[in-house]
Amino acid sequence: MPFLDRPGAAIFFEASGSPECPVVTLINGHTRTSSDFKMMARSLVERGFKVLVLDNRGAGRSRVTEDFDLGDMVADVVAIWDHLEIASSHVMGISMGGMIAQWLAGSHPDRIQKLVLISTCPNRSFIRDHGSYAWSEDEKAVEAKLTGYFSPGFVAVNRALVVAMAKQMAKSAKDGPFLLDASRQMRAMEGFDATPLLATIGVPTLIIHGASDMIVPADASRVLARAIHGSTVKLFEGAGHLLLAERPKDLYDDVARFFASASKSDGS
Numbered sequence: 001m002p003f004l005d006r007p008g009a010a011i012f013f014e015a016s017g018s019p020e021c022p023v024v025t026l027i028n029g030h031t032r033t034s035s036d037f038k039m040m041a042r043s044l045v046e047r048g049f050k051v052l053v054l055d056n057r058g059a060g061r062s063r064v065t066e067d068f069d070l071g072d073m074v075a076d077v078v079a080i081w082d083h084l085e086i087a088s089s090h091v092m093g094i095s096m097g098g099m100i101a102q103w104l105a106g107s108h109p110d111r112i113q114k115l116v117l118i119s120t121c122p123n124r125s126f127i128r129d130h131g132s133y134a135w136s137e138d139e140k141a142v143e144a145k146l147t148g149y150f151s152p153g154f155v156a157v158n159r160a161l162v163v164a165m166a167k168q169m170a171k172s173a174k175d176g177p178f179l180l181d182a183s184r185q186m187r188a189m190e191g192f193d194a195t196p197l198l199a200t201i202g203v204p205t206l207i208i209h210g211a212s213d214m215i216v217p218a219d220a221s222r223v224l225a226r227a228i229h230g231s232t233v234k235l236f237e238g239a240g241h242l243l244l245a246e247r248p249k250d251l252y253d254d255v256a257r258f259f260a261s262a263s264k265s266d267g268s
Contacts, residue, residue, distance in 0.1 A: 003061075004076075004083055008068060011076045012061035015084060016041055017050035022113070023086050024259060025052045025077065029095030029119070030189075031135070031169075031182045033060030036244055043252045047260065052089065054080060056097070058181035058188075069188045074103045081111060090259045092116040094244070095216065096185065099192055105205075106197025115205040116255050119213060119241050121220035122227060123193040128215055135182055137173045142166040151212040151240040161245065198227035205231035206258045210239035210246070 003010045014034065024044055026037045034053035041051040055062040056073050077100065081089065090113045093101025098120025105112045121127065135142055143166035147155050155162055172178040205228050209221035218235060225233045234254060239246045 004080055006072075006076055006079060008066040008072070009057050009062060009064045009076070011054060011057065011080065013052065013054040013080050015050060015052045017045040019050065021045075021048055021050040022259070023052060023089040024049045025054075025081075025089045025091045027054070027077065027091065027093040027097030027100050028056065028059070029097050030185050031059055031178070032094070032097075035060065039248065040244070040252055040255075044256055044259075047256045049090075049256070049259065052080065052084070052086070056100070056185070058185040064181065064184065067184055067187065070099060070103060070192060073100050073188065074107065077104060078108060078111065087111070088113050090114045090116075092118065092255055093120060094118045095120050095241070096189060099189065099194065102194040102197060102201070105201045105203060106194065109200070109202060112203050114259055115201065115203050116208065116258060117205065117221075117224060118208045118251070119210060119216055119243060120224075121216050122195055122198060122224050124189055124191060126216055126220040126223075127189075128217065135169055135173055135179060137170050139166050139170040142170050142173075148214050149241045150246060151210065151238055153238060154240060154246050158245075195227065198224065199229070201228045204258075206254070207231055207233045208243065208251070208254065209233070209235055210241060210243055211235045211237045212239060213241045215241040 003012055028036055034055050037053045041053060044051045057064050057068050088111050091101045091104060098117040105115050143163060146162055146166050207221045207224050209218045211218050221233050225231045236247050243251050
């Protein structure tokens, strides 16, 4: 398995697709892993992209030995690009991954081609403390909390999926460093505020949000759009926070179409 040794961490990453294709880097949210992107990566590769995924510090197969901040997570992405000799990349970030993506675009503008921000916000204050952000080993407690990440309509017809996700997260909490690493990621987001950077983002940007998001209210997408010049907002009506689960096909199509509209030949 490909890992990149970094200060205080070993970061798992994986690339798929032809080397000559434009690169898309997918960055996931709090506690979520690159495995969530399996189907999306396949779809993007089929549409002519090379796709890079990674497990953020504190998630999945990446290993950490000490606390970290979002700056470390941004630096991890850049280090993987350097390791793979990726000069520039399209970037898509979801929730916490969207925070990382904003920071990347503001601090490394020459490395970003186009930007997609999903279910994210310009600063930490937008995130609603839906119960407690400390997950647990109690499946029922995790299930109750997890329902807030979806729209009520989705939960009503997909209860089995929510239950399965809750079981997996509770098992991870029992069997490994999940709870410690989840809390490390939460601390890394404390004080996050990309506001000073947003006006400097000059790449084409698409902002996607669920209109019924109960974790990061849809108002956050409008604040981002006002701050990032020339950006576009698309709301998914009736959808919650986890759009990869609720509206996967729509998400794949919108993201691929946006990236394909201005792909650059120097993406790899």
